[in-house]
Amino acid sequence: MTIHNMPETYTNLIMTGFMGVGKTTVGKLLASQLNWPFVDVDHEIELQHGKAVTQIFKELGEPAFREMEKQFITTLCKDSTQQVISLGGGAFLQEEIRQACLEHGLVIYLDISWESWKIRLPYIQDSRPILQQKSLEEVEQLFTTRRSLYQDHHLCIQMDEIGFEEAAKQIISSLNL
Numbered sequence: 262m263t264i265h266n267m268p269e270t271y272t273n274l275i276m277t278g279f280m281g282v283g284k285t286t287v288g289k290l291l292a293s294q295l296n297w298p299f300v301d302v303d304h305e306i307e308l309q310h311g312k313a314v315t316q317i318f319k320e321l322g323e324p325a326f327r328e329m330e331k332q333f334i335t336t337l338c339k340d341s342t343q344q345v346i347s348l349g350g351g352a353f354l355q356e357e358i359r360q361a362c363l364e365h366g367l368v369i370y371l372d373i374s375w376e377s378w379k380i381r382l383p384y385i386q387d388s389r390p391i392l393q394q395k396s397l398e399e400v401e402q403l404f405t406t407r408r409s410l411y412q413d414h415h416l417c418i419q420m421d422e423i424g425f426e427e428a429a430k431q432i433i434s435s436l437n438l
């Protein structure tokens with residue numbers, strides 16, 4: 262596995278990729294194996310605002326959520342060292358977030374094919390506001406558009422054939438920690 266443009270010094274491991282691919286689960290595993298703190302951005306936003314992400318979308322709207330996401334991630338990136346950070350799948354929509362992550366961390370992209378991903382849709386749809394009230398074709402369109410956002414990364418793990426534990430193992434073996 263190749264790490265592209267490996268930063269000379271990096272302080273955080275940052276998980277990106279489409280909803281439901283496993284950013285939160287793999288991030289937690291990585292953090293516990295490295296004995297580093299784990300930060301799930303969605304979870305922190307929920308704690309800070311006392312509302313679930315679905316509630317924030319419903320009551321305040323997506324732009325308000327994106328602003329919270331930008332504030333939280335850009336501040337966290339600048340202030341933190343050696344943390345595993347799992348982003349939400351839409352965080353890389355914002356250029357400012359992408360830049361902060363690429364500058365202050367090693368960005369790990371969990372990639373998956375549409376064929377493998379679409380099986381997960383029924384399991385995650387209720388907890389992801391972006392996936393609600395969309396047809397399968399609309400979700401596929403979103404999946405394709407989003408995929409191009411994730412191309413700015415340092416390390417890519419292909420999730421089609423592997424589970425979460427194996428992904429964490431591959432990441433750790435790719436890093437010279």
Ligand SMILES: Nc1ncnc2c1ncn2[C@@H]1O[C@H](COP(=O)(O)OP(=O)(O)O)[C@@H](O)[C@H]1O
Pocket residue numbers: 278279280281282283284285286287347381384385
């Ligand atoms: N230990 C597990 N075994 C099987 N499926 C799991 C496990 N943990 C999470 N999942 C499922 O895997 C999917 C991805 O979870 P998650 O880590 O939340 O992804 P992301 O953070 O990328 O949205 C979800 O459908 C979740 O229900």
Ligand SMILES: O=C(O)C1=C[C@@H](OP(=O)(O)O)[C@@H](O)[C@H](O)C1
Pocket residue numbers: 278279280281284285303314348349350351352388389390391
């Ligand atoms: O892709 C998105 O726009 C979103 C992804 C979610 O996180 P996960 O990728 O962890 O599901 C969460 O941030 C929110 O529902 C919006």
Ligand SMILES: [Mg+2]
Pocket residue numbers: 284285286301303347348349
């Ligand atoms: Mg998550």
